[in-house]
Amino acid sequence: MEEQGEFVIPATPQEVWDALQKPDVLQECIDGCEEMTLTEEGTFACVVAIKVGPVKARFTGTVKIVDPHPPHSYFLDVSARGGGAGFGSGRAEVELQAVPEGTRLNYQVRGTIGGKLAQIGTRLFQSFSRKMTRTFFERFSQRWVR
Amino acid sequence: MYTFNFRRASNLDEAQQIHQSSSDAVYVAGGMTLIPSLKLRLANPDDVVDLSQIDGLGSISSADGVVSIGAMARHCEVAATSDIPALAALANRIGDAQVRNRGTIGGSLANNDPAADYPAAVLGLGAIVHTNARAIAGDDFFVDLFETALDEGEIITRVDFPIPRRAAYAKFANQASKYAVVGVMVAETDAGIRVGVTGAAACAFRLTSFEEALSTNMSASALDGVEVDSSDFNSDLHASAAYRGSLVTVMAKQAVDQLTT
Numbered sequence: 001m002e003e004q005g006e007f008v009i010p011a012t013p014q015e016v017w018d019a020l021q022k023p024d025v026l027q028e029c030i031d032g033c034e035e036m037t038l039t040e041e042g043t044f045a046c047v048v049a050i051k052v053g054p055v056k057a058r059f060t061g062t063v064k065i066v067d068p069h070p071p072h073s074y075f076l077d078v079s080a081r082g083g084g085a086g087f088g089s090g091r092a093e094v095e096l097q098a099v100p101e102g103t104r105l106n107y108q109v110r111g112t113i114g115g116k117l118a119q120i121g122t123r124l125f126q127s128f129s130r131k132m133t134r135t136f137f138e139r140f141s142q143r144w145v146r
Numbered sequence: 147m148y149t150f151n152f153r154r155a156s157n158l159d160e161a162q163q164i165h166q167s168s169s170d171a172v173y174v175a176g177g178m179t180l181i182p183s184l185k186l187r188l189a190n191p192d193d194v195v196d197l198s199q200i201d202g203l204g205s206i207s208s209a210d211g212v213v214s215i216g217a218m219a220r221h222c223e224v225a226a227t228s229d230i231p232a233l234a235a236l237a238n239r240i241g242d243a244q245v246r247n248r249g250t251i252g253g254s255l256a257n258n259d260p261a262a263d264y265p266a267a268v269l270g271l272g273a274i275v276h277t278n279a280r281a282i283a284g285d286d287f288f289v290d291l292f293e294t295a296l297d298e299g300e301i302i303t304r305v306d307f308p309i310p311r312r313a314a315y316a317k318f319a320n321q322a323s324k325y326a327v328v329g330v331m332v333a334e335t336d337a338g339i340r341v342g343v344t345g346a347a348a349c350a351f352r353l354t355s356f357e358e359a360l361s362t363n364m365s366a367s368a369l370d371g372v373e374v375d376s377s378d379f380n381s382d383l384h385a386s387a388a389y390r391g392s393l394v395t396v397m398a399k400q401a402v403d404q405l406t407t
Contacts, residue, residue, distance in 0.1 A: 053258070053259060053292035055188040055189060116186050126380060127347075128291060
């Protein structure tokens with residue numbers, strides 16, 4: 001699975017960078033995120049309940065920030081397990097760039113899913129991940145639109 | 147399968163009451179998506195509320211230019227109707243015989259699978275979805291991936307399809323599942339030309355650029371050069387987004403050819 005996109009956020013790269021490191025901000029913006037804790041500098045543990053049509057599963061995972069260049073770019077390594085439902089892992093490359101409207105965030109994701117979810121889910125996975133990403137950045141941008 | 151309580155409702159109010167009083171309940175209509183999900187342990191509800199014994203939910207009738215199909219009508223029953231041949235033909239190509247004998251129109255619409263056939267018919271024919279609480283215009287019903295305008299616990303009771311002057315449905319089916327890789331319903335209705343597309347994106351949608359082109363000239367050639375924006379289309383191991391974009395045009399042309407010959 002590969003996915004890329006960009007969003008423009010009405011804030012400076014530094015503000016975006018800082019917000020993206022805060023567990024409470026991430027929890028608020030990730031749809032279905034029930035827990036997000038900083039376990040050590042640059043590593044988060046999370047619990048996310050997902051619902052895709054008839055499928056409901058609770059994933060526990062870790063998110064690790066790799067090779068950070070504040071406030072310009074970093075990699076996110078993500079791995080998650082959903083009990084009997086399956087597992088997933090991936091790497092996202094995130095780049096921040098100052099633009100007149102605020103900050104342009106570019107992301108590129110490569111990931112794989114396995115287990116039962118992969119058997120029935122590949123058909124839906126991309127649409128689902130796109131929806132999650134869109135929701136995330138909509139909520140994230142809302143922080144600066146008051 | 148995990149354990150759950152099987153609750154059989156005898157009327158709509160009872161079904162909704164059970165749903166409300168449960169911490170995690172799902173309705174089962176035909177169960178063609180829900181039961182496999184339960185068996186794979188991809189869903190774990192406390193209560194499964196069966197709608198199959200509720201009176202009148204499965205009836206099909208036709209009056210005043212409208213075909214009214216009860217939510218629990220099976221695909222095979224819709225396939226046997228005659229007032230809207232395009233709708234019957236669509237129902238007859240859903241899944242396999244077993245699915246058509248069990249699956250229901252209400253279940254399919256409430257589930258809103260991005261590759262289901264009925265959403266293309268609801269949009270293409272301008273149907274109205276009736277629930278136990280209200281009537282929802284087909285155009286407003288499909289919101290996003292597996293997401294509809296239905297509120298939590300709301301139950302579809304019937305779908306009213308206005309009989310079109312002429313209509314046709316063409317789909318490119320996945321060979322294993324018979325789900326629509328892309329399916330297109332083209333209809334000439336009293337309210338104008340309508341084009342409903344399923345399978346291509348996160349949920350079914352109307353393609354207004356095709357509707358406009360066909361309004362001036364109802365022929366396949368009218369769609370030549372009309373761009374389809376496939377940037378948000380689905381991409382999976384069966385078909386890339388660009389391929390689905392191309393299929394939308396090909397299927398729409400096939401549907402137009404069907405209804406003009």
